[in-house]
């Protein structure tokens with residue numbers, strides 16, 4: 267999601283809450299959290315709307331906990347109404363996690379279907395936070411085992427669900443027992459007339475915060491693809507940069523390693539490029555982003571994960587240096603291009619028939635054709651550079667005072683260098699960025715063209731068969747020609763680990779395609795899985811920093827003899 271978020275450290279939260287957030291592993295606040303937490307801490311009534319899964323629970327729980335820490339009063343002070351027992355249990359668990367370093371704060375989940383005596387004992391033992399479903403809450407109110415006269419914060423969670431489940435009257439009843447002098451909070455994924463009615467009845471001057479997903483579309487973007495061998499991608503990228511001049515441009519790679527390699531390759535060729543990926547310290551990332559935003563960097567080369575949440579406008583072109591692992595990623599990546607009033611440009615490199623199939627999948631997903639195109643020839647690149655030089659010369663002659671420089675040329679020609687030679691030397695320097703940018707080689711033209719002919723010609727089917735065989739080998743057979751490394755992690759089935767957790771974590775955090783993860787073996791206390799050898803080191807490093815199913819893990823290369 268492309269939206270502004272901030273680190274939790276910027277809310278001025280208390281130490282034990284920050285510690286708990288860190289334990290859970292949240293790195294930064296989600297957009298809805300970013301916008302509602304400060305308001306809620308200031309005591310305002312808030313209506314928060316955002317999609318499911320955007321972290322609304324912590325958005326209301328964190329400010330409520332802060333209030334409890336500040337007041338330290340007895341009795342039920344926070345009441346949270348949820349539509350279902352599952353949601354009540356979930357919210358209560360999240361609250362318990364967030365309060366694990368604050369022993370005096372206790373929360374109870376109160377829902378139908380659980381032994382009522384157990385709940386009565388819980389309520390009796392003194393809880394400040396009650397999370398419950400309306401029916402069972404009313405039950406306890408009638409039994410006078412739950413008193414709401416000390417409630418200071420009333421929260422309606424998943425309000426739309428609550429209403430569609432017919433809890434309107436229960437809500438009215440419950441609210442009639444809560445002191446009017448309170449903070450009232452309502453969170454919902456959708457809004458309706460009925461919800462607005464509730465807010466009118468029960469809230470005081472509420473602030474409405476809506477965080478809707480920015481609809482990304484591929485409309486107004488010209489999309490091209492190039493079927494080229496992997497070894498020619500750097501040259502292809504350079505030529506497209508030279509001809510289209512789309513600065514600032516974003517280039518997406520699937521792995522951090524590829525980002526690093528491409529950044530140094532492009533820098534060596536004289537381009538002003540910087541990289542962005544998850545291994546970089548926050549400070550370094552901020553620095554790169556600032557230089558890119560300010561226009562000092564022409565090309566930002568990034569992984570999907572690192573680029574998440576980055577919203578830079580006016581991107582001239584997006585390059586899919588590696589074809590994205592996910593159709594949705596494609597839309598996210600290219601949705602960043604397009605300048606005001608002008609159409610955006612998206613270039614995708616594909617290698618081989620397997621990636622061609624993926625590209626066709628992307629076209630189906632977006633419903634838009636991506637046109638096949640050819641990499642500009644060296645002659646075209648040079649012609650572009652020449653035209654650009656001619657334009658800049660014309661502009662200088664017309665608009666600038668060159669007297670001083672004309673004198674210098676005259677002086678040099680007195681010394682025996684002809685004006686034509688002077689101009690030629692300057693032209694060479696200009697067209698190669700001072701000798702840094704290579705003149706594109708014609709040999710590469712043949713390689714590009716040759717590849718295209720092969721792809722289109724008789725060899726095509728044979729070529730595809732070969733690709734398929736190669737791909738089949740990679741997937742199925744461990745003894746493939748593609749070298750893999752076995753990675754060990756110190757959790758297994760006893761911790762509830764499933765193969766999908768490994769695939770998910772490695773794919774999300776290391777940016778490795780799920781399919782590149784080979785054989786996974788889950789034992790009771792440890793697990794192993796294969797990754798491409800070149801990715802092993804960074805996968806291990808990442809796993810040692812991240813959590814799988816909420817747990818810190820130790821990862822290393824697997825050796826038979828430990």
Ligand code: ADP
Nearest residue numbers: 292293294295296317318319320321322323324
């Ligand atoms: P919602 O109520 O909006 O549907 P939840 O509060 O249930 O969303 O949160 C959805 C998931 O996101 C949960 O697994 C939660 O632990 C996680 N989550 C919440 N806040 C963050 C955060 N700041 N960073 C990462 N994950 C988060």
Ligand code: MG
Nearest residue numbers: 322323423424
């Ligand atoms: Mg929720």
